[in-house]
Amino acid sequence: MTKKNKKNQTLHHVQLPKTPTGITGLDEITEGGIPKGRPTLVCGQAGCGKTLMSLEFVVRGAVEFNEPGVFMAFEEKAGELAMNVASLGFDLDKLQADKKLRIDYVHIDRTEIEETGEYNLEGIFIRLGHAIDTIKAKRVVLDTIENLFAGLTNQAILRAELRRLFQWLKDKGVTAIITGERGDGKSLTRQGLEEYVSDCVILLDHRVINQISTRRLRIIKYRGSVHGTNEYPFLIDEDGISVLPITSLKLEKEVSSQRVSSGIPALDAMLGGKGFFKGGSILVSGTAGTGKTSLAAYFANEACNRKERCIYFAFEESPKQIVRNMHSIGVDLQKHVDKGLLQFYASRPTIYGLEMHLVAMYKLIKKFKPQVVVLDPITNLITVGSVSEVKAMLIRLIDFLQEEQITVMFTALSLNTVVNEQTDEGVSSLVDAWILVRDIEFNGERNRGMYIMKSRGMKHSNQVREFVITDKGLDLVEVYLGPDGVLTGTAREAQRLQEETGEVLREFAVNSKDREISRKRKVLEAKISNLQMEFESAEEELNKIYQEQELVKQVTHRTRQEITKMRRGQMADVKTKGGK
Amino acid sequence: MTKEETTEEITTAYELRLYVAGKTAKSVTALANLKKYCEEHLKGQYKIEVIDLLLQPQLAEGDQIFAIPTLVRKVPEPIRKIIGDLSNEEKVLVGLNIRPA
Numbered sequence: 048m049t050k051k052n053k054k055n056q057t058l059h060h061v062q063l064p065k066t067p068t069g070i071t072g073l074d075e076i077t078e079g080g081i082p083k084g085r086p087t088l089v090c091g092q093a094g095c096g097k098t099l100m101s102l103e104f105v106v107r108g109a110v111e112f113n114e115p116g117v118f119m120a121f122e123e124k125a126g127e128l129a130m131n132v133a134s135l136g137f138d139l140d141k142l143q144a145d146k147k148l149r150i151d152y153v154h155i156d157r158t159e160i161e162e163t164g165e166y167n168l169e170g171i172f173i174r175l176g177h178a179i180d181t182i183k184a185k186r187v188v189l190d191t192i193e194n195l196f197a198g199l200t201n202q203a204i205l206r207a208e209l210r211r212l213f214q215w216l217k218d219k220g221v222t223a224i225i226t227g228e229r230g231d232g233k234s235l236t237r238q239g240l241e242e243y244v245s246d247c248v249i250l251l252d253h254r255v256i257n258q259i260s261t262r263r264l265r266i267i268k269y270r271g272s273v274h275g276t277n278e279y280p281f282l283i284d285e286d287g288i289s290v291l292p293i294t295s296l297k298l299e300k301e302v303s304s305q306r307v308s309s310g311i312p313a314l315d316a317m318l319g320g321k322g323f324f325k326g327g328s329i330l331v332s333g334t335a336g337t338g339k340t341s342l343a344a345y346f347a348n349e350a351c352n353r354k355e356r357c358i359y360f361a362f363e364e365s366p367k368q369i370v371r372n373m374h375s376i377g378v379d380l381q382k383h384v385d386k387g388l389l390q391f392y393a394s395r396p397t398i399y400g401l402e403m404h405l406v407a408m409y410k411l412i413k414k415f416k417p418q419v420v421v422l423d424p425i426t427n428l429i430t431v432g433s434v435s436e437v438k439a440m441l442i443r444l445i446d447f448l449q450e451e452q453i454t455v456m457f458t459a460l461s462l463n464t465v466v467n468e469q470t471d472e473g474v475s476s477l478v479d480a481w482i483l484v485r486d487i488e489f490n491g492e493r494n495r496g497m498y499i500m501k502s503r504g505m506k507h508s509n510q511v512r513e514f515v516i517t518d519k520g521l522d523l524v525e526v527y528l529g530p531d532g533v534l535t536g537t538a539r540e541a542q543r544l545q546e547e548t549g550e551v552l553r554e555f556a557v558n559s560k561d562r563e564i565s566r567k568r569k570v571l572e573a574k575i576s577n578l579q580m581e582f583e584s585a586e587e588e589l590n591k592i593y594q595e596q597e598l599v600k601q602v603t604h605r606t607r608q609e610i611t612k613m614r615r616g617q618m619a620d621v622k623t624k625g626g627k
Numbered sequence: 628m629t630k631e632e633t634t635e636e637i638t639t640a641y642e643l644r645l646y647v648a649g650k651t652a653k654s655v656t657a658l659a660n661l662k663k664y665c666e667e668h669l670k671g672q673y674k675i676e677v678i679d680l681l682l683q684p685q686l687a688e689g690d691q692i693f694a695i696p697t698l699v700r701k702v703p704e705p706i707r708k709i710i711g712d713l714s715n716e717e718k719v720l721v722g723l724n725i726r727p728a
Binding site: 153154155162165167168169170176177195199 | 656684710711
């Protein structure tokens, strides 16, 4: 640790002293600002923001760093300048009154000037020196000093004087910005100013691609200092210039293992039962009409239900349209809007370049501080920039959002064109979770199948689900895996019905068999009882015979006894009896 | 230090102002040249004012001075400026509209 500190310190010692410009992002690229006490050349074509950048340098110096500055204008009058930048919130008149700023307009009109013989530009030196001394300026801007070349003919004198001027500025110890118009061909400035100003050269560029303009900035050289070498897009808005370097953002952000629900329980279940990671990025891609916006709206709705804030960036539909459409699937976004939990930000992608979009989002997110952000759809941004530009922009956006621990959901339309596949692929490498909604065409109808293509750091289902949108909302249904493969939609329904019918039929068949058996049993039982009856009657018959025989036997026996008795003289009895 | 050199008559048809920065060779040459031309061509109807910007730097802005030496014709209008040591008489006279071009 101490070793590291030491190393840092030595690094600081070696580093060139720098003057922070105060321009958002520029100080990050230059690692601290432009060289202190030396002139810096800012060059570019007309309308690329040279004057504004140099003016912002002076104004920010005066306001933020308490370094008064002199702005020597060769192009615009002080009044015009003040008016032009009033919209950016720079009050030049007040700064001048406070002796923080001096604007000196140098007017050179060729028609009223005649050159005869030797001269020098001491007048400029004197004016500049006077201005610097009166307000103790630390910063100086010479806005398009090349205008001198247009007004004066003696190039030899001009060049010698310019060289002297820059040396003089160095001796004065002021940090200066000199602007120069971009020349034809390879030269950075029309008059080759770069040969006089060699410490730091910043090139501004204003390009129009597909009717959309983007301003870019590149540091061509910076003697004695490390600096970013890329072309950095920048933009001019109501807060001045913002440069957004990718390199200033590092892959060092905090991560959360907290989960957020997608709003659809069945989808959460596919994602290990808990949903997405907080602060993660989710891509929902799919063909047209697959319900991407519905998914996004559900996600936003769920966030608002959790009392979290959400910004919905709509690049396709107006907020009212989205609210209305989501009503049809039972999602009431309006109530969240009314409560101030949900904010819509709708803009046409073509309204301005990607950078402007990025900064607009940046600012809104910084202001609203949402926990969830939805971008619907990012595909439309392609119309503004190329795939790689969109990707670069999204990298920065995702980085920014992750740093802020904001969960973001992008939707992307995928057509079966090469370009869009590229976006899918390009963006998908950046996001943490990728959900693909795809049409499954089968049996004369379209159904939606949902896949989780990836979900970093969590267990997730590899199965296809059918994604259904009903009046009640979104749901995922397990697709039917039958002998004929995966079935969805009515085919799934039909298959289910068929199975149901089979069941009923089978049941019916079983029932009728049951009945038959019971009938048979009844018949059998009847037969059995019949036989039993027969048997009983036979038995009875038999019994009857036995009894008869018994009776006969008894009677015979008795008769025989009677007879025997009678034979033994008991006849008397009979006689007596008879005699009586 | 403002040096004023007027001729006897104060009919100032030409009001001229010469901006210099100290007593440099160019300044001296310019002033000498100017005086010579005025005496030759504008005798009696001019006024020359010499301003040393080293002493009065705040005056440079008003007349839009960037080169030294600069001769400014304030009157008659419109304002004309001639920069350099005024070594070319022709150009000076044309520049001051004393002689048509």
